[in-house]
Amino acid sequence: MLARQKMPLQDPGIRRSNFKEVALGYTDEQAVEEAKRCLQCKKPKCVEGCPVEVHIPDFIKHLAEGDFDSAIKNIKTDNALPAVCGRVCPQETQCEASCILKKKGEPVSIGRLERFVSDKELAKGSEVPERPKPSGKKVAVVGSGPAGLTAAADLARMGHSVTIFEALHAAGGVLTYGIPEFRLPKDIVKAEVEYVKKLGVNILLDSVIGKIDTVDDLLLEFDSVFLGTGAGLPVFMNIDGENLNGVYSANEFLTRVNLMKSYRFPEYDTPVRKGKHVVVVGGGNVAMDSARCALRLGAEEVTIVYRRGEEEMPARAEEIEHAKEEGIQFRLLTNPLRLEGDAKNWVTHIECINMYLCEPDGTGRCRPMPLSGSEHKIEADVVIMAIGTSPNPLVPRTTTGLEMSKHGTVVAKENGETTKKGVYAGGDAVTGSATVISAMGAGKIAARAIDDYLKTK
């Protein structure tokens, strides 16, 4: 069996001080070689692992034949954001996890191939797809993250008139404000958003639903509403010292750095505190991204504090690997107790305690327990809390008849239908923080359900 093609990477020693993309992408030769590894299975298992059902063997076949144009066209019938997915999908637990080759060794690098053909197309400008006959129906989409963009793209392709309302000044949701440039360049996100616009979707930025208009207002003008508002409310630990200066939620830190481009301060006006000793609390992708941003801003030392072990870290293996290569320190089985500050309210230390893991709890993960007597302090002038987020209550609070779970998520059926007639929801707003591709899958399913609903109206 042919070996899997290695992804060319920017050297860790160099990339730790720039915001340029870490993974450089396959060359033409590499991509074709990798594509040839695919067995073109009759019953391709890989497709079952993809929530948006990309016709994986088909696009790979075109690619293996050197027909990049047909390959991307094929992907785009199912996936409006392939350059994004190719970069940030957790392929190892999605499509590639189901690839038949995985049983014998290494799966086909589906994500990297998807990225390759998308980048090829973006480089020469994407084709304007044909617009279908207008259905005369109007749909409002709240939120322009992966869930909203996918629902909007699909609905537009079905002939409906779609308007996205986005609270921020740029579209993309977490793709724009959260995931850093070095993992997902903002030009790529912009280009994919442009493509969605070319499908006929109208995007209204700076529009906070629940404030400028409520969902009930929207229903007067639109036949249906899709809620893709994400899970953007930062969670804090509720420990002493969390309001000290220099203590950020990951959302704030990443928004400053990515959306507001504070890594280019003072060229860009938004400042961010550049710490010398930065501590990031958490073990997910968000923690890795925060730590790696802090490093690139010029920190001398960046430490990730996580209460379980490496096995339990929810971050993608590749991201943990990349963080380590760049010199991020990991203090596992460690949990913060409180934060200490100086007389001017600036954080100086974080006090932690060591943990040990006992029997798995209800979630199947081992429960961390504090090891008494192991309290210790870590020096920190910036602390970033990356311990999770929950859905933003702005829309639920202002919408009549929309049922919410006790976790603050929107209650929705499998097909996205909520308890309010004509209102559908999907993505992190329904599931709590999950993944780009699961949000896109939810957007796709909801688009179908909305289409069915509109036919009955």
Place this chain on the structure above:
Amino acid sequence: MPTIFLMDIEAPRIAKKAQPGQFIILRIDETGERIPLTIADFDRKKGTIAMIFQAVGKTTAKLAALKTGDAILDFIGPLGNPSEIEKGGMVVLVGGGVGVAPIFPQARAFKEAGYKVISIIGARSANLLLWEDRMREFSDELYITTDDGTKGHHGFVTDIVKKILESGTKVDRVIAIGPPVMMRAVAGVTRPFNVKTIVSLNSIMVDGTGMCGACRVLVGNETKFACVDGPEFDAHLVDFTLLMNRLSMYQPEEKAAFEKYKCEREGCTC
């Protein structure tokens, strides 16, 4: 000394929905910062929002440099919760510095809701006093104070608040908007009298939608997000020291940015 500017922005969608107590967030241009400013007035018919601001840093100086007819890249609102205005009673409104601006729509709304309105507006000096005429129109009584005695009472707004409360006048509510030190002082004066006191907190903000937590404040020992839980809170429960500490977070960066901006604009001498 920072100068004060008044600006009308054409934003019909926002003007249609704006309520007293709310604010907007704006970003002037592509490299700009997002800053919050209170909605000082709105005209639903003309579709305009009025803002009053002090040129204290780079963004507000850039804003002040705009000319009639210029456009602002992003203008987001109305954000925050509207002020609670029930029916009738007696309200004392206290505005300090540019804080007079956000107090004004409240004066009008309270008046329209049948309140008796006593307003106190203060500034460091007479030439920094704002909107005296507008305030007078909707106030049953209007007091003016200046720190240097150039107009009205020589002293602080709190002196008048105290006098009113000591005189035994039954006050249902005090609303104070201005610099944090002023709001803290007003809270201190009204606390012993047990009069419900509301302040509008001007914490540092980024998104204004509850997404980042930059604006967090401590109210009654609970962390709140000023942009979505406020900006108005019960003054007697607010931790003003924390607010002031957090407001100073980016002082070195802000100062550097402002200096650099002034250099670029006025030709460098440094």
